[in-house]
Amino acid sequence: MTHPPTHLPEIVRWSAARMADSLARKEVSAVxxxxxxxxxxxxxxxxxxxxxxxxxxxxxxQARAVDDARVAGADxxxxxxxxxxxxxxxxxxxxxTTCGSRILQGWVPPYDATLxxxxxxxxxxxxxxxxxxxxAMGSSTEHSAYGPSRNPWDLDRIPGGSGGGSxxxxxxxxxxxxxxxxxxxxxxxxxxVTGTVGTxxxxxxxxxxGLVALASSLDQAGPCGRTVLDTALLHAVMGGHDPRDxxxxxxPVPEVVRAAQLADVAGLRIGVVRQxxxxxxxxxxxxxxxxxxxxxxxxxxxxxxxxxPNFAYALAAYYLILPSEASSNLAKFDAMRYGLRVAxxxxxxxxxxxxxxxSREAGFGDEVKRRIILGTYALSSGYYDAYYGxxxxxxxxxxxxFARAFETxxxxxxxxxxxxxxRIGEKLDDPLxxxxxDVATIxxxxxxxxxxxxxxxxxxxxGLPAGFQILAPAxxxxxxxxxxxxxxxxxxxRWGGHLLDRVPDLAPATQEVHGG
Ligand code: GLN
Numbered sequence: 376m377t378h379p380p381t382h383l384p385e386i387v388r389w390s391a392a393r394m395a396d397s398l399a400r401k402e403v404s405a406v407x408x409x410x411x412x413x414x415x416x417x418x419x420x421x422x423x424x425x426x427x428x429x430x431x432x433x434x435x436x437q438a439r440a441v442d443d444a445r446v447a448g449a450d451x452x453x454x455x456x457x458x459x460x461x462x463x464x465x466x467x468x469x470x471x472t473t474c475g476s477r478i479l480q481g482w483v484p485p486y487d488a489t490l491x492x493x494x495x496x497x498x499x500x501x502x503x504x505x506x507x508x509x510x511a512m513g514s515s516t517e518h519s520a521y522g523p524s525r526n527p528w529d530l531d532r533i534p535g536g537s538g539g540g541s542x543x544x545x546x547x548x549x550x551x552x553x554x555x556x557x558x559x560x561x562x563x564x565x566x567x568v569t570g571t572v573g574t575x576x577x578x579x580x581x582x583x584x585g586l587v588a589l590a591s592s593l594d595q596a597g598p599c600g601r602t603v604l605d606t607a608l609l610h611a612v613m614g615g616h617d618p619r620d621x622x623x624x625x626x627p628v629p630e631v632v633r634a635a636q637l638a639d640v641a642g643l644r645i646g647v648v649r650q651x652x653x654x655x656x657x658x659x660x661x662x663x664x665x666x667x668x669x670x671x672x673x674x675x676x677x678x679x680x681x682x683x684p685n686f687a688y689a690l691a692a693y694y695l696i697l698p699s700e701a702s703s704n705l706a707k708f709d710a711m712r713y714g715l716r717v718a719x720x721x722x723x724x725x726x727x728x729x730x731x732x733x734s735r736e737a738g739f740g741d742e743v744k745r746r747i748i749l750g751t752y753a754l755s756s757g758y759y760d761a762y763y764g765x766x767x768x769x770x771x772x773x774x775x776x777f778a779r780a781f782e783t784x785x786x787x788x789x790x791x792x793x794x795x796x797x798r799i800g801e802k803l804d805d806p807l808x809x810x811x812x813d814v815a816t817i818x819x820x821x822x823x824x825x826x827x828x829x830x831x832x833x834x835x836x837x838g839l840p841a842g843f844q845i846l847a848p849a850x851x852x853x854x855x856x857x858x859x860x861x862x863x864x865x866x867x868x869r870w871g872g873h874l875l876d877r878v879p880d881l882a883p884a885t886q887e888v889h890g891g
Contacts, residue, residue, distance in 0.1 A: 404438070
């Protein structure tokens with residue numbers, strides 16, 4: 376045996392920062408780090424179902440290349456050798472990209488998304504593609520055509536959505552870092568219900584080139600991790616200007632890593648949003664939130680209450696704008712150029728339209744169809760002004776609410792989601808109940824501002840993780856990390872360890888898995 380395996384099962388529990396350190400000191404090789412994760416995946420993903428595709432060979436080859444370069448004395452990126460999982464809505468050359476949909480089953484993109492190019496350039500091995508609600512529509516992964524992912528805290532519960540694969544992969548130690556996308560909360564809500572961290576950067580802060588679009592004016596890719604610093608390290612790799620995305624911000628990535636390291640909140644004014652609390656919020660979630668605010672005050676911040684009266688209409692506006700944009704973006708799935716093609720039954724020489732209809736009928740799930748119908752209706756002439764136009768006006772009012780609130784507060788805070796993780800099946804037949812999960816996360820997408828969720832603790836009534844949301848003005852992403860890091864330190868001090876130390880061990884036999 377060349378590498379004694381004794382320390383390997385431990386590796387998967389390390390933070391990404393510690394992995395990067397140990398790799399740089401040559402205490403561990405990238406191949407060992409990747410192999411430890413592949414073993415962990417083999418042991419637990421049957422139960423959690425975080426991954427749609429695992430790329431063992433590709434990840435090991437990337438790791439080997441990093442190890443060889445390190446031995447040769449090359450100047451490597453700080454994150455070289457630290458593996459990452461990528462949500463299946465992000466294109467990866469040579470690796471399937473399904474968006475959780477039957478219509479893209481078997482599709483292998485010919486190109487990498489810009490953020491993937493950046494991961495590869497930094498030497499970060501890609502372990503695989505994570506599960507998601509079909510085309511990122513949902514809050515639970517139950518809309519995935521390939522079956523739901525499960526919450527490592529309780530396998531009968533949802534890991535959030537649409538990025539439940541990326542959140543559960545972290546909480547079950549199957550990857551130290553993951554990529555998510557957030558159109559209405561799909562990074563933050565999954566982080567909230569799994570006790571992990573996730574950031575939606577400022578709109579335009581991370582390139583959208585190579586993301587399969589859901590709603591282009593709302594979509595934003597972002598980093599997911601188990602700690603605030605880890606999330607910052609990934610943010611720094613994936614962010615920055617991209618000439619291939621015309622909405623990409625022409626500015627360097629905000630100083631997120633430094634902010635996470637300093638964790639300085641002295642003199643910061645924190646605005647508690649009056650409209651994002653109270654009725655509809657689970658008492659245990661609210662309780663953890665209030666405690667977290669008190670801890671930030673102890674750390675040197677002050678608190679003000681702010682009013683955002685138009686947030687009451689955010690959900691309604693979002694569920695007009697999103698379906699409108701989605702119906703137009705998804706029109707490209709016509710069975711002619713790529714993806715599933717189904718011949719209509721009982722038709723001898725079907726027309727292109729009949730093939731399109733049969734393929735879409737078979738290829739799209741119920742939620743996707745629902746939103747396409749909603750969107751085409753809202754955009755149809757005669758209804759456009761009443762629905763889509765009106766929603767755009769509300770969007771402006773919400774941005775104005777934020778602008779006013781940020782005149783009195785440096786950051787705004789709220790619970791990330793109104794409740795802890797619900798049971799699989801509980802809301803599947805009630806789209807409106809499902810949509811209500813997003814009340815606190817959606818305003819940030821409508822205004823294009825950055826937001827983070829980190830764990831605030833376990834709710835007393837069910838022992839499940841609750842999320843704390845931080846919002847900052849556009850291009851001030853570093854504030855999320857300063858506040859998040861300060862809160863994380865205070866909470867870890869109070870708990871005497873990381874929250875995820877308490878997640879049930881799904882594979883007590885992991886120790887035996889690595890054969891060496
Ligand atoms: N749950 C939201 C929705 O269903 C969020 C989607 C997202 O952020 N991709 O639209």
